Amino acid sequence: MPELPEVETVRRKLLPHLVGHRIDGFEIYDHRLRYPVRSRNLQRWVVGRSVEDIQRRSKYLLIHLEKNGCLVIHFGMSGRIILCAADQPREDHVHVLFRLDDTRELRFRDPRRFGLVDALESSELERDRRFATLGLEPLSDEFTGRELYDRSRGSRKPVKNFLMDSTRVVGVGHIYASEALFLAGVHPKRAAGRLGPGRWESLVASVRQVLTAAIERGGTTLRDFHDSSGAKGEFQDHLRVYDRSGEECVRCGGRIRRVVLAGRSTYYCPGCQR
DNA sequence: CGGGCGGCCTGGAGGC
DNA sequence: TGCCTCCAGGCCGCCC
Numbered sequence: 001m002p003e004l005p006e007v008e009t010v011r012r013k014l015l016p017h018l019v020g021h022r023i024d025g026f027e028i029y030d031h032r033l034r035y036p037v038r039s040r041n042l043q044r045w046v047v048g049r050s051v052e053d054i055q056r057r058s059k060y061l062l063i064h065l066e067k068n069g070c071l072v073i074h075f076g077m078s079g080r081i082i083l084c085a086a087d088q089p090r091e092d093h094v095h096v097l098f099r100l101d102d103t104r105e106l107r108f109r110d111p112r113r114f115g116l117v118d119a120l121e122s123s124e125l126e127r128d129r130r131f132a133t134l135g136l137e138p139l140s141d142e143f144t145g146r147e148l149y150d151r152s153r154g155s156r157k158p159v160k161n162f163l164m165d166s167t168r169v170v171g172v173g174h175i176y177a178s179e180a181l182f183l184a185g186v187h188p189k190r191a192a193g194r195l196g197p198g199r200w201e202s203l204v205a206s207v208r209q210v211l212t213a214a215i216e217r218g219g220t221t222l223r224d225f226h227d228s229s230g231a232k233g234e235f236q237d238h239l240r241v242y243d244r245s246g247e248e249c250v251r252c253g254g255r256i257r258r259v260v261l262a263g264r265s266t267y268y269c270p271g272c273q274r
Numbered sequence: 275c276g277g278g279c280g281g282c283c284t285g286g287a288g289g290c
Numbered sequence: 291t292g293c294c295t296c297c298a299g300g301c302c303g304c305c306c
Contacts, residue, residue, distance in 0.1 A: 002300090003300090034282080034300090034301075034302085059300075074300085074301090075300090076283095076299085076300060076301080077283080077284095077298075077299050077300065078283085078284075078285085078298095078299095093284090110283095111283080111284055111285065112282085112283045112284050112285085112298095112299090113282085113283060113284085114282070114283065114299080114300060114301075115300095116301095154276095155276085155277095156276080156277080157276080157277065157278095161277085161278090164300090165277095166300085166301080173299075173300070174298095174299070174300095222298090223285090223286085223298075224285090224298095262277085262278065262279075263278080263279060263280080263299095264298090264299065265297095265298085265299090
């Protein structure tokens, strides 16, 4: 369930180990990810090129290579990157593997296969349909209460679904949407278009706060998440409502409730979120 | 067109 | 212990 903080954690941990290294080759063991892995694209844009930078857009990891190449990785639900020595036994569910110019490998492991591995020309990114429709980055300067207030006018979507709609706001999944709404004291079912400017200011601040804190703690590991070195996150110890149904609210002592919204679990405190 | 929901997929948890 | 069912959820496509 990697959301923005988990992808950002992987990016930061991976960066110093990868920049300046060349990708010499790859293997595809199973092309059946969210979209079929296209060998041609990997060959064309990745092989023989050195890593120049690693960026993140939404929940996508963008490994920029020489001569405008870009390796695009999405972790889906259970995706994970493993950076290790090439002689280390290959784990189950490693579907794609990249050989580096030393004795290491970058492996993409994903039991549920909801993830994505692709490559394209960097300059094509913004025109790519996966990226063209993406909404605001919540840690960018454009993510302001005013902007969200304006963009949410007329929307009858529950505010939780609004926050998780990647054409509006990117990187926020079930965990951080629930946590941010709790911090801001906003009920998850409240129609997005009916939140006033002040409530949006506070919600925007809460989204930033919870994402930033989660990044500082190396992300949240409830089940699957591990960074490229295998380390777990620590933010699960700081969750206030997510996965805590029936437990006591840290603020008011009431009982945390779980409801299903758009078919998925949502956690909130009925006392604090009206 | 906005919004809801099912399908994809497998491991792990819980029930009996 | 073992088998079965259900649940987790990011994203897309389909439907109303």
